[in-house]
Amino acid sequence: MIRTMLMQKKKIAVLGAGVMGTGIAQTFAAKGHEVMLIYVYDDKQRAKPVETMANNLNILCQNGLLAEEEVPEIISRVSFTESLEEAAQFADVIFECIVEKLEVKQEYFKKLDRLCSPSTILATNTSAISVTEIAETSIHKERIIGTHFWNPAYLVPLVEVIKTKYVSEDIVGQTYDLLESAGKAPVIVQKDVPGFLANRMQHALFREAISIVENGIASAADVDKAIKYGFGMRLGVRAPMEVIDAGGLDLTYNIHSYLFPHIENSTEPSALLTNLLEEGKLGFKSGEGFQKWSEEDIETSQRELIEGLIKVGKALDRI
Secondary structure, three states, X not given: OOOOOOOOOOEEEEEOOOHHHHHHHHHHHHOOOEEEXXXXXXXXXXXXXXXXXXXXXXXXXXXXXXOOOHHHHHHHOEEEEOOHXXXXXXXXXXXXXOOOOHHHHHHHHHHHHHHXXXXXXXXXXXXXXXXXXXXXXXXXXXXXEEEXXXXXXXXXXXXXXXXXXXXXXXXXXXXXXXXXXXXXXXXEEOOOOOOOOHHHHHHHHHHHHHHHHHOOOOOHHHHHHHHHOOHHXXXXXXXXXXXXXXXXXXXXXXHHHHHHHHOOOOOOOOHHHHHHHHOOOOEOOOOEOOOEOOHHHXXXXXXXXXXHHHHHHHHOOOO
């Protein structure tokens, strides 16, 4: 169903100029597409997308992924507007990256659906809300699709392409091809379910990680260490379904039969997480969550994330 093809350059609009919107805009501008960022709320004053994009691109230059002379050219491909009408006339594809509130997204998609040509693809970057519900109040529901990018969008290749009950297969194919031509690694989520694909797996891991800490099996630091220095290193090369096939389904069956009764299966957030939240311990935001974080610790963590992703991406030839 999905085909690989040489893509003509598209005119890409991005609704919302925050971190995700700027990262998505940068991704397409770097691949030669004309991009228009649409300011919403206080994006213009708060987000500083040009400075953010320049910083991102400079990091890529420092790590040998981009030539310095390319930076001004990439930024020059990005224009800005506060007008939905202007963006609708400009765009072949619009990616929405605004607040995670269903009613707000529905209202914007209804407006864009009315303003845009019927051939314009309307995509939402929601990480949590049903894409089918987002499309519900629009007329041309068949051209509304989910495209969940991962932060930082300009470094993480994965994009989840989420089907709705209404979307056409042609729109799915066009979206997949566009993302692939932009250097992303799209996956098709066949059913619009809570958490889509990757977040379901990620938060299943988070649930067990918190449970291990809550039950005194290991500290938060050692939970992270076990992942970073253990199976987390392997996952980028050989992921679960391949690991199961490599080890044998009989082995996996025997392990699951013994282990599953002992691992976390709660359908509610943990008491430990709830208590920390009530104490105002929000993590980086407050300086303490499961662990304590100084300003220096936070800066180090953020820097190591970007540098680590670049190193891994280069080593695995994924950026």
